[in-house]
Amino acid sequence: MSDRQDFVADHTDRPARGDALLTVADVLSFPVLQAGSPEVIVGGAALDAEVRWAHVSDSAGVARLLDGGELLLSTAAGWPHDADDLRAFVSALRRAGVAGIVVELGAQLPRIADPVVEACAESGLALIALHTETKFVAVTEAVHRALIAAQTDALHERQRLHELFTALSLQGAPADVVVAETARALGAPVVLENLAHEVIAVEPLRMPVAEVLSNLAAADRVPVQARGVRWGALQALPGPAHPAGRLTVLEQGATALAFGCLADGGDAEWSLLAQRGIIDDLLGARFASPADMAARLSAGGFSVAGRQCHGIVVRGALSAAELAYRARQAGCAVVAAQVGGDDVALLSLPASAVLTDALAVRIAGDDRTVFVGPAADDVLDLLSSLRAARDLAASDRSDGGPRVRRVDGRPLERLVASLRDDHRLHAHSERMLAPLVAHDRERRGDLLDVLAALVAHPGNRSAAAAASHLSRSVFYQRLALIGDLLDVDLDDGETLAALHLALLTRRSTSTS
Template identity: 80%
Template structure:
């Protein structure tokens, strides 16, 4: 029985207030009521009250016959006349939970008593006076017809939602896809949190992420749970009314997410999804403003203000989760995910804890090489840091082995990183290397690799030959060919520096995957 309660899809009971199929304002807009020339005495937010039925009565004891959500139509003929009795009568209507009161002025009441107006204003109950005669039976028929039409639409929408989210569950759609479909169905931002309140996935439509996350306190929310196990919460910010009910849509999305957790054996994929999404968005600069990324980092426990941060790349065979575990043990906040064949991580350390070589090596684990970007204290600096670390990893041609390499120790690479998008640097690279690039492309050659080995070991050609895995004689032949193609003296220091700059710029136009 508990499982069935967790996975309810379609409810066919009488509409509730949460369904909000019609509001007082909707009813007031009906032509049959407009014909009565309505005057709104108490409106505003009160007109948003949900109407689930219409009741016609002039009885002073009508309150005890009401269940809540009704729109009361009355002429006021049977109402009491003493002010205190009128107040008690109006309070009783409010306590019955009705949606509003429509009074036809005329034979019953020439004007709505002031005591009733005061109570309705105090309690926020919609109060409308009809200044021309209407047939209440016509009003009832029109409203009931509209309610039935709205119910029919709601059932159709629930069936559509059922089919949509069932299809997502059967396809094994990841959490971010389910969240995105839920947001589109609601027309409002939707966020998925785990039990630690970390943001796992979000779809904020056109709202800035930071703004959406700041408004979660006013969001509707439903648990993601099944079979007595809860994995997180699905939240939706305020948005337009949905024919099937906003909570119904949110429940459908939560159910699809719960099915995914059951199929995967838990929410272990959620954290990986969140961290991979963060790193992908940061590297791809897919964020409207730095505040958006900073807000998302904060939900993962990685703070920037008052701390110093680094982007790093860890190379070697070990799951990224181990890096996260070691970082937690060392009191270092981390967001890490595999990118290509490496682990890319963002680290946030207290201002008093420098990222020493020993600490960096301990975080990534034994037998791994770590490439460390420069320190940063904001989002753009962190983006530059992780890009620089990836560039250094991409240009690394030394023998594999556990070691720490820092961008700060490579001033030329850091200089190129600062000019990443400068068209003059790219033009220099293309112009200077064009003959060598064309030769390699046409003959499937290795001259670029040989040149890279040369600039990496400018004073030691034996080491450069070894790094390029060529014999000394073959290596020197390649150098002679490069010099002829470029018309350059490869013993000239300025030429070697210019070629080194060109090679670094070329690698940046094709960063590692």
């Protein structure tokens, strides 16, 4: 049997508490320990205890030499024999923070005493029996070698992370990019919230967003702060262990985010980024399920279920931030952003409320035009409402003053909004307009604009010519060319309706 001796803890340079990179289960898998024919007497969750050193001792008073995190290797030769003393011995080890106990069995100790097994089971302390003689010095060398290698890997990984997040800070990377890189480094979903618990950015990896947001109570969390100012929190759901430590990765990400906040002058840019991201993803249908989008909206205080919601577009001298402020002052939950030169917003009102013209003007302002999509009570309807409002805004060619225009008052546009994902509608548009599209592309013509003016002013070609900014004679020449290219009668009501539908479909595609 190999020589045994006690090692005084203070004489050895060990990893600091909390820096352990091995578990009892890891050590148990080492070949040198497997050669001892190990039997797990008490395992389960106890095998997940962190090991930061190995200590060899047969002494009954070994607990006073331990600092915590040690894996105790022993033949139990010096242990007490009385049952109560054995229980007290195990309790002392537990209080000292020992990670687990490995006992070598032999002729003098054919089995581990029941009081030891019972005490370990009660306290959740890993207990392993070795049935074959084992060189404990080889075990300690293997443990120490693995710990040093792991610490070296951790240092390299910390340096890599430092370089990564420093580069992101110097490049002025937006918050969503920093959050995405943090999630990839951790291999777990990461969420950035501001102090109001609004979700600024989320990288769910392969998990549904709704599931991520519903499990934040189990997340690791670090504050995003600098110079005594706190802006929010960076959170990571449970995931695999990381060589540098999960909290270290989160802290690096939080530091990069804090630098971004200092550079941008605060977290106002965060809110704009979050709202623009929601609207972009909604318009682009970039969400795995309506529940995911509903969860993102709800995290920002915007409820869809049981509410009356609308998509709106506001045209005029206005900012998304001002639009959002006006909407909140009017008692609406709101998500607003600028898209394509117009300010667009999602509004959420109580189910009993009505978005009257007066309320729409109060939100948009007296000197602006607001385009209002149909009421919606779920995410997909809200998407249709916002798309329809944008289509209506895109088709508006009048130079009139401020007003409220509603999709509900334009049944054909509402039909196109509801069927915009139907490939047959797009095939109809392409088939009918192909000659005009080709003509305008090849000759830089304006036939599509002229046709749009015609269908916008049915029965009044003088008004249509004025809307096209063309003289009546030139306008009529354009109409004749359109009729020839399409081989249709532009005085036929059904033909005009079909062309109007084709134009609206084409416009809806360009505003998606």
